[in-house]
Amino acid sequence: MSLLETGLVAIRDHKRLAEILAVVTRFGIDDVLGRIGLSGLASSSRRDGGKAAQADAPERLRLALEELGPTFVKLGQILSTRGDLLSPEWTAELEKLQSHVAPQPWDAIRAQVEEDIGGSVEAIFASFDTQALAAGSIAQVHRAMLKDGTDVVVKVRREGLRPLVDADLRLLSHAAALAEVQWPDLARYRPREILNHLGAAMAEELDLAAEARNCETVAANLADMDFIVIPRIFRQWTGERLLVQEFIDGTAPNDGPAMAAGRHDGPLLARRGTEAFLHMALIDGIFHADPHPGNLRALSGDRVAFIDFGMVGRLGGRRREQLLSLVGAIVDGSGDRVANLLIEWSGGVGADLSRLEAACDAFVARHGAAPLRLGDAIGDFVTMAREHDLALPPDLALLFKALITADGVMRGLDPQFDAIAVAAPMVQSEMLRRYAPGAVFGRGRALAFDLAGLASDLPALIRLLALRVRQGRISASVELQGLERIGGDIRWAATRIAVAIVTAAFALGLAPRLFEYGPLVFGVPLPLWIGLGVIAAGLVWLIMPRR
Template sequence: MTVLETTFAAARDHKRIAEIAAVLVRFGVDDIAIRLGLGGLLPKRRGRALHADAESLSQPERLRLAIESLGPTFIKLGQILSTRADLLSPEWITELEKLQSDVAPEPWEAIRAQVEEDLGASPDTVFLSFAHTALAAGSIAQVHRATLHDGTDVVVKVRRAGLRPLVEADLRLLSHAAGLVEAQWPEFARYRPREILNHLGAAMGEELDLAAEGRNCEAVAQNLAAMERIKIPRIFSEWSSERLLVQEYIDGIVPNDHAALNATGLDGRELARTGTAAFLRMALVDGLFHADPHPGNLRALPGNRVAFIDFGMVGRLGARRREQLLMLVAAIVETSGERVAALLMEWSGAADIDLPRLEAACDTFVARHGVPPLRLGEAITDFMALAREHDLALPADLALLFKALITADGVMRSLDPDFDALAAAGPIVQEEMIRRYRPGALMGKGKSLALDFAGLAAEAPSLLRLLALRLRQGRIAAEVELKGLDRIGADIRWAATRIAVAIVTAAFALGLAPRLLDFGPTLLGIPVTALLGIAVILGGLAWLLVPRRR
């Protein structure tokens, strides 16, 4: 079933399919639509591209412009793909990183009714002051400045009207496309398109729910409460909802404004250490981290404090994944290429790996990056390139973290050109390793393991009864992977050929040869036909007796 056949069942998506196909044609990337079965919806045209600039641009540039024209869902997908340096080559990554979600804000009159509905009153009543002109705007929401009646400066984030139905339609279509790619092009299965789409759906769900963004912000603030030099904006949940978020306005200096930093006497080295410590604690200890720490989402505050703002994009890491990351850091420090290779294989789940070649590449990797100072951005970039070269796809949560680490490392290095990520991470990694492997924690793991075995033992009788029942019913299904199936086929063809030659040889020897003695001219008193028959018999016997050459 094609995407077109599936989506025609839902008439509400048909218009959107046509819009997508038209945009792909406009920017000269309609081959994507054709491969996905949308060729019948493509507008008829004579030139290669209808957009004025498309003809002179590269394929990655055309795709980036098309994505920006398709709206927030596709922009978010492009941003997710820009984190997948383990899958895409540098020229595609570089172009996708340029994706911009900045758009013109909606006029106040277009959103007034929605804002009043969400606040339960006019904003001019709820707030002491409210700016009707947006401070900034993106494809998902726009931001307005306001002041509470107690004098607190806040920003009010308002989701664009009518956005959810469009996003849901796009997610349905992209989900169909992912299934089609996996079904029709098995060579792309390693890219895990469905996993990427699941990640996209979760990311879009959180971005559309501004209340969820507020909860994420509050959770991070609670996790980092002990770090006095870290500031997280306060959320005013009493006025927040799915479509509207009110949070504290933080007035600070963006980290790449070096003139302002120098004028206020802030120390770039201290800011870099503080910001790195906070980010690594979010990722390695708490498992909930800011996934887009670019300069616009960071602020330098007096006293060399650092503020993180805009938690619309966050990442989550489970305990097992955090433990693996600690193991990766330890493997790099100890220059153990073998352990790096083992982690890569576990993360990718690939079965057909050239292990000696992978371990040799990992040895080269740790030899280059295991010596201080560790340039984190370069190390992660090389690590993902290593995965790409060996056809190893990383899990989506790791790809998001690695992208965030590269972004954060760039910001910190702009503050401190001699920044050593390993020195900054050392205390946190050491503290976490001690916490995880202290006697109490090991006893806890032992108890958990004992409970797992106890649960398994309790379930064993019912599982065995079910297995016996399925055996009696003949309903046991087995999935068998045959290694070297092509070799088996070749052996079967070889055996069949030998049988055929043996039959022909036997026919000449037993049936045709005696009769050939009576026909045709002779040579040295022997009929030529008989000589030919003898030659055929001898040739057949020789072929049968010679062993097969491998």
């Protein structure tokens, strides 16, 4: 990270940088910098009087982030999910972050709204409330009614946000890269990875069309659950700066008197809401990332509505398999499987394995018995990661935060709620689907194709190696530390390749010939049964994790 590059960034965004430094100086960052190992910069901070003078370090950080605007509010919200990095007093304070600001006057945004809907407000809507229902630093929401009598909400993005957000992201990204160089101890926090996550989150939140797509995707994924309601999107009037969607008139789950008046069945609502959320996360791979009571509604017939898809999380297939394995490990009381997953997620650099395994054994002993308190278990898990200096990937941190929030809502509906009772059948069904013979064979076939491609490249690689040897251009750099472990890894990889080649050769070459020999068992030659068993054993061994 050169001084020239730092200077160029500072010159390009000098106005925004001055604003940020002014806020940092006004709220004071002495304690904050000390907590993250940057106390050397604290001398430049001078706190003024007022509210900041009486506030502790976490509250001062929250107040500063709120004043700095949407990018920093979103950064704080992301950090509030990182219980693996920050202690509870910091995450609890960051959870209070609010982006509520005064709404823009209707006269200031009417032209933009009419440009986006392609006509006058009176031509599209039977009625339109010019007083904002809610307002944030990115958008404000208005109630309206379409000509056919449908109640809708209209979400309008504020103007002038993109240049501000782009400048913030440039400055923060450069600061993260600079911090990793100047303070190597910060590397475990993965600041650049957090900033990449922030950039993706801001890009999606600024694009209201993306929110509409998320809403429609979740609605399609949960279409078979008739007890789940997702707002309908009106695509003809929805774009990057404007979102028109159905208004859901229901009861907030934390409104006790209204829930009682509506005669809602709390345990049933909790079970249905959890089933939908776990389906989103573990099976579909896209989930509502902010399921607090304001974004959930109880409807007639004890249906559950999810609203506001401005914040969603995504999980790839591999990550979902790992989460299924984690749930299974907790249920089975397998501490070593929990430790293996935690090391895989974090990289496990420098971890004391014996101490970590002991902690994981204690973890499953505490949470393995029913009823499982999901929020407590996840909180305990991220605390264990933080105590062992293991940082979790951002997608998992967001999911865990959402699960803790959802679990709190469900326990408000049913104090005896047992998440495992809902999760176990879903986990079992998904595991059976993933490891059904057809799925296993598909993965084995893909592996065989990969090995075939490797075999075709091997002659060229050998010729290149021989040429380099003749030219005397082979060089190597060997680090003896950890050589025994490297040797074990090489032996393991070689064994897997050998088993894969033998299994593939058996399946493609020998197995078809076995149709012609031996006595019949259920109409199939006995040697073929044995051959299929060998192939199945080889495939199962290949997909099993290393023990």
